[in-house]
Amino acid sequence: EVPYYRAMLKRMALEGTYVINNPFWWSADDKFFNYSLAAKLGVAIPKTVLLPQHSYIPDIVSESLRNLEFPLDWQGIVDYVGFPAFLKPHDGGGWKMVSKIHSLEQLWYQYNQTGTRCMVLQEAIDYDKFVRCYCVGQKKVLIMPYDPTKPYLSGQQYVQIENYLEPELAQRVESDVIKICQALGYDINTVEFAIKDGVPYAIDFMNPAPDAELASVGEYNHNWFVNAVTDLVFEKLSKEIPQPEYRWISLLNGVNAVEKKKVGTKKSSSKKTSNASKKASSTSRKKSKSSIEDLSTNQEVKTRTARG
Template structure:
């Protein structure tokens, strides 16, 4: 019997065909662009594994993936967890794990939808904010960015209080975070697959590009980065992720690590790293299909279905 592996993508044009071709080299497994529509409440998934790289932009896909997971498909990444996480929670979790992160403060939205009456709906919100205390904790310069965002959208560097208030007042309904700026001497982006495969790549955030380099990290620093990636991906439950570190004086600061659909385009991550990522992604999905793996978050539902609690 052939195990089917489905891929959900958007405008990507290099990773999808390379991944599909690589999986299809292994007898007994067939990768393809997943197709679905009109999902029923008793949905039976034809896929052993679904690799999700687009449901953050297409809500129907996210809802469908939850149904597929309940039907027994292993979804990369887990749609229940992906729906629940945000970048600020990630910083809080990292701090609990002992992974160093910059000082970060989450800020309430600057404005709200018309149905929100500030005098009644926001009675629990401290107002005005204690901006002096916030700035004293984070320090300037700082980075103002969304608490749940990506792609470098709505990100700005603020060097003083005037710039902070100017950019915050322009942020609209976004929930923003103010984060300590790390004047790094090395920047690393790690592509992570299956929680075990960790590929550190030199990265230039100013030009937003990967740089091919060998042995660019001291061994001790590299080990801290690998340990941090391991801890974060296992705690977050991500099988496909990228984790960024800004390194200063031998300390890796985890900057961004909730990227469940990381850039895997050959033009971005360069041919040398692209082929490693494709090979590992194919190997991992085949392993998941072969083992009949199930997402951990669905176990609570399955346990109840198998052993329902009788009504007293």
């Protein structure tokens, strides 16, 4: 959130400095893209819809958004996502501007407060268990029982419960964490899962500067993270570090791997994904008219009030 640091890190990367995490990708990343990527990788996610902004800067005129539809098909959106749901920024963090929505009227009210922020509406999973996972070096994973209902950074969210997940479920969570972080290219990240009926739904995994404060995460989690990052740094220093290839195609190795697997196969990849993943991939489906690529014409370009 300090633009000066991000700009300087990019400059240092240009001169050959290895930066943890990649400052170019961090600048380009956003949550809606993350959900779309996870679905493509076969990771279960909640049903999610990208919403056009409520308001626009003065220089945006009607012709600028002639490929958008107005009014939105609000009923179609909520029929797909369901209630309760979360309205949140498509690229935010730290639980800022996040609202839990229980009705269409409440959705309209909260949406009307969002101004120029682009938002997503996401299914709220009525979870049985919730975990937050550190991932360091795209291979070391610590699964932490987590209570998202407690105040953020309060020190009450992280709880110590032995054998919180069954071995098979823990293995799936760890596998999904590594798969996501390798695809995104993050050396350090946290991934959150809401677990319902044995299915871990990836909720939040755009955390390249994760909370590791001792007072917040607790001594055990803090020490694990510090030790894992220390090992990562010394591992990087112990061998020649290849200069990263700062091009978009090279930053999506996880997607490239998926595409390569498709080559030569006769069956559609959609048959190989789980039912939950199929539904999750509908973040960009044609039926959801709120996605930019699916919206048609005639959106009024004015600060407006959501209505049916």
